[in-house]
Amino acid sequence: MKKNSILLVLLLLAQLVSTAQNSNIKSSVKNVESKVDSILFMMTLEEKIGQLVQYNGSWDLTGPASEVGNKQKEEQLKKGLVGAMLNVLSVDATREAQKLVMENSRIKIPLMFGYDVIHGYKTIFPVPLGETASWDLEAMEKSARIAAVESVADGVNWTFSPMIDVSRDARWGRIMEGSGEDPYLTSLVAIAKVKGYQGDDLADSTTIAATAKHFAGYGFAEGGRDYNTVNIGENELHNMILPPFKAAANVGVATFMNSFNTIDGTPATGNKMLQRDILKGDWNWDGFVVSDWGSITEMIYHGFAKDKEQAAEIALKAGSDMDMEGGAYEAGLMDLVQEGKIDESLINEAVKRILRVKFKMGLFEDPYRYANPDLAKEISYEQHREVARDIAKKSIVLLKNENELLPIKPSVKNIAVIGPLADDKDSPIGNWRAQAEANSAVSVLEGIKAAAGDDVNITYAEGAKLGIGERSFLMPLKINETDRSGFSEAIEKAKNADLVLMALGEDAFQTGEGRSQAKIGLAGLQQELLQEIYKVNKNIVLVLINGRPMEITWAAEKMPAIVEAWQLGSESGHAIADVLFGKYNPSGKLPVSFPKAVGQEPLYYNQKSTGRPYSEEHVTFSTYTDVGKDPLYPFGYGLSYTTFEYGDLKLSSEEMNENGEITASISVTNSGDVEGKEVVQLYLQDLVASKARPVKELKGFKMIELAPGESKTVEFSIDEKMLEFYTANQKWEAEAGDFNVFIGGNSRDVKKAQFTLNK
Numbered sequence: 001m002k003k004n005s006i007l008l009v010l011l012l013l014a015q016l017v018s019t020a021q022n023s024n025i026k027s028s029v030k031n032v033e034s035k036v037d038s039i040l041f042m043m044t045l046e047e048k049i050g051q052l053v054q055y056n057g058s059w060d061l062t063g064p065a066s067e068v069g070n071k072q073k074e075e076q077l078k079k080g081l082v083g084a085m086l087n088v089l090s091v092d093a094t095r096e097a098q099k100l101v102m103e104n105s106r107i108k109i110p111l112m113f114g115y116d117v118i119h120g121y122k123t124i125f126p127v128p129l130g131e132t133a134s135w136d137l138e139a140m141e142k143s144a145r146i147a148a149v150e151s152v153a154d155g156v157n158w159t160f161s162p163m164i165d166v167s168r169d170a171r172w173g174r175i176m177e178g179s180g181e182d183p184y185l186t187s188l189v190a191i192a193k194v195k196g197y198q199g200d201d202l203a204d205s206t207t208i209a210a211t212a213k214h215f216a217g218y219g220f221a222e223g224g225r226d227y228n229t230v231n232i233g234e235n236e237l238h239n240m241i242l243p244p245f246k247a248a249a250n251v252g253v254a255t256f257m258n259s260f261n262t263i264d265g266t267p268a269t270g271n272k273m274l275q276r277d278i279l280k281g282d283w284n285w286d287g288f289v290v291s292d293w294g295s296i297t298e299m300i301y302h303g304f305a306k307d308k309e310q311a312a313e314i315a316l317k318a319g320s321d322m323d324m325e326g327g328a329y330e331a332g333l334m335d336l337v338q339e340g341k342i343d344e345s346l347i348n349e350a351v352k353r354i355l356r357v358k359f360k361m362g363l364f365e366d367p368y369r370y371a372n373p374d375l376a377k378e379i380s381y382e383q384h385r386e387v388a389r390d391i392a393k394k395s396i397v398l399l400k401n402e403n404e405l406l407p408i409k410p411s412v413k414n415i416a417v418i419g420p421l422a423d424d425k426d427s428p429i430g431n432w433r434a435q436a437e438a439n440s441a442v443s444v445l446e447g448i449k450a451a452a453g454d455d456v457n458i459t460y461a462e463g464a465k466l467g468i469g470e471r472s473f474l475m476p477l478k479i480n481e482t483d484r485s486g487f488s489e490a491i492e493k494a495k496n497a498d499l500v501l502m503a504l505g506e507d508a509f510q511t512g513e514g515r516s517q518a519k520i521g522l523a524g525l526q527q528e529l530l531q532e533i534y535k536v537n538k539n540i541v542l543v544l545i546n547g548r549p550m551e552i553t554w555a556a557e558k559m560p561a562i563v564e565a566w567q568l569g570s571e572s573g574h575a576i577a578d579v580l581f582g583k584y585n586p587s588g589k590l591p592v593s594f595p596k597a598v599g600q601e602p603l604y605y606n607q608k609s610t611g612r613p614y615s616e617e618h619v620t621f622s623t624y625t626d627v628g629k630d631p632l633y634p635f636g637y638g639l640s641y642t643t644f645e646y647g648d649l650k651l652s653s654e655e656m657n658e659n660g661e662i663t664a665s666i667s668v669t670n671s672g673d674v675e676g677k678e679v680v681q682l683y684l685q686d687l688v689a690s691k692a693r694p695v696k697e698l699k700g701f702k703m704i705e706l707a708p709g710e711s712k713t714v715e716f717s718i719d720e721k722m723l724e725f726y727t728a729n730q731k732w733e734a735e736a737g738d739f740n741v742f743i744g745g746n747s748r749d750v751k752k753a754q755f756t757l758n759k
């Protein structure tokens with residue numbers, strides 16, 4: 001009898017698996033759910049736990065190496081005891097790994113292959129912070145789409161992106177990976193990125209599953225030090241940190257990744273309130289949560305779990321579904337169930353979430369659909385680079401342009417291109433560069449040479465090296481503090497030039513994971529070099545190549561022109577030349593405040609007012625007595641080669657009724673000589689509320705294009721939903737009272753009006 005029932009189960013199993021693989025599974029919710037249930041029904045506890053395990057493919061470590069050796073991993077794959085891999089690249093390698101599962105395991109549940117595709121795969125787009133400066137959501141969706149296609153062509157079907165951690169601290173190395181200090185803008189970027197990666201149908205073989213990370217609070221690490229403690233209250237969590245995650249969940253992001261940090265003493269990985277109550281409960285999200293690299297086991301170092309078993313118990317109960325390269329679930333879950341410390345239903349729930357995503361990806365239909373050797377042949381990398389150039393030029397922010405030094409005039413016949421980053425073909429690729437070839441970006445020098453006419457003489461000098469020795473993803477960068485041997489050549493070349501282009505900033509490996517810095521100025525000898533060059537030629541355009549806001553106060557005062565060119569990716573130099581020579585009129589706006597001094601960090605425009613906002617008359621007000629409290633360049637700031645004049649802000653009514661709507665309008669005129677684009681920004685302020693509210697919050701923006709002399713009226717509808725925040729009642733709602741409306745070209749220079757919400 002026992003034997004018979006086993007046979008029966010096996011028969012059922014074979015039937016179900018073949019139906020799952022062969023039939024045309026439509027992604028209807030009901031269908032997916034019943035398939036998930038049938039597979040789950042057939043699984044042993046060991047196989048279920050296996051689905052919760054993710055292994056690294058070994059050669060591209062992004063964290064401490066695990067104890068599980070390659071041979072052992074292979075055996076586990078064959079037994080079907082692995083749910084996903086990361087860092088396994090190429091069609092062949094992913095096929096091989098998938099084959100181990102599909103040809104050997106009992107239930108044959110296909111693997112997912114994850115990778116950090118952060119700003120492109122082979123074709124590299126601007127680092128996310130830079131790309132956000134374009135405020136061009138369509139462009140951001142497009143770059144994600146291209147990244148997805150290139151990833152799939154290399155067997156990758158899951159990206160650990162977008163990183164949507166709001167961050168206000170320029171010291172934090174990972175600020176380059178996100179969209180800056182504003183939750184509204186970050187939410188819109190999150191939506192664009194998820195749509196770009198996942199397309200309309202996750203089962204389409206050119207889409208990849210996306211990950212909203214890091215859930216949550218990672219960008220608020222104390223002192224900007226990576227992995228550090230986060231101490232924030234409920235108000236900040238709900239109003240500032242969670243909105244982009246909610247936006248990603250709403251738009252159907254397939255997975256979430258939790259974060260390394262503790263929040264108010266609880267590691268995010270072991271945080272039930274975040275993962276179970278909010279994400280899976282209140283937001284009703286049906287994907288799965290992957291831990292960050294080893295973050296379940298790291299709860300031991302947090303002093304939150306005594307060993308792997310306890311860490312596994314805490315994490316699973318808190319809603320972490322998959323253990324990335326941590327070995328805790330593998331080591332602990334079986335015993336925990338047998339000891340009765342964990343109910344198997346919790347494991348079932350996690351497995352169901354993972355299977356659901358795999359079904360939606362169409363992996364049960366065809367486990368090899370993302371390992372298509374023909375796809376790479378169909379891709380035009382050349383076309384992708386054109387798109388990369390377009391997005392790169394849109395991401396550039398013009399910070400200063402005295403006496404209209406830019407665009408470069410035809411009368412300029414001698415240009416000296418100087419600086420450690422001037423002919424650097426690697427740093428513009430930035431960190432988290434996926435499979436970009438080293439040194440594959442167009443350098444500033446190459447871009448300038450290609451764009452300048454034959455009658456322009458271009459000279460070049462490095463001046464000083466920035467980094468010395470070998471650079472690598474895991475080791476800190478050594479900075480050149482002493483070698484000035486290139487100074488004299490650079491000074492000589494600058495002396496004889498009509499115009500000097502100084503390319504300074506950061507090496508690609510000064511930002512990114514684990515690369516927090518206590519100093520954010522021009523590292524090494526760059527500042528000294530700049531000052532030496534300035535002594536012999538004052539006609540300098542400073543081109544900044546960097547992944548974080550920098551302290552450039554001296555330069556901001558002395559340089560006639562400054563161009564923020566971030567790390568713009570593969571087409572960097574061409575994009576920079578497009579802007580410098582006026583082929584493209586810059587339209588980028590800062591997604592993050594630039595400080596006057598690092599001591600102002602964290603620095604952000606959407607701050608609370610404090611009980612002592614400001615007075616110039618005496619000291620008992622909230623400011624810094626040396627540099628003041630204002631940024632050097634505010635959030636939303638960016639110049640154009642033309643100028644825009646804003647008229648008066650008009651409201652359709654000074655009263656808004658419950659569920660009502662009013663319109664704010666303003667006329668914007670191009671008062672300069674060339675056509676230009678402007679990002680018109682809408683900010684709101686709730687004047688009196690049950691919780692102190694920010695002095696300003698971005699609530700809308702519109703990109704307009706104006707010919708010289710042309711005016712346009714820009715309108716924004718303001719409805720009650722836009723006035724909502726997480727109130728003292730612990731829910732999102734709008735409170736009656738007065739609101740300020742601000743509209744302008746940045747968060748500082750705005751026109752103002754006021755209305756009242758009646759409820």
Ligand code: BGC
Pocket residue numbers: 062063086116160213292293513
């Ligand atoms: C990072 C994640 C990344 C993961 C896998 C971790 O160290 O924090 O953002 O996705 O490694 O590479």
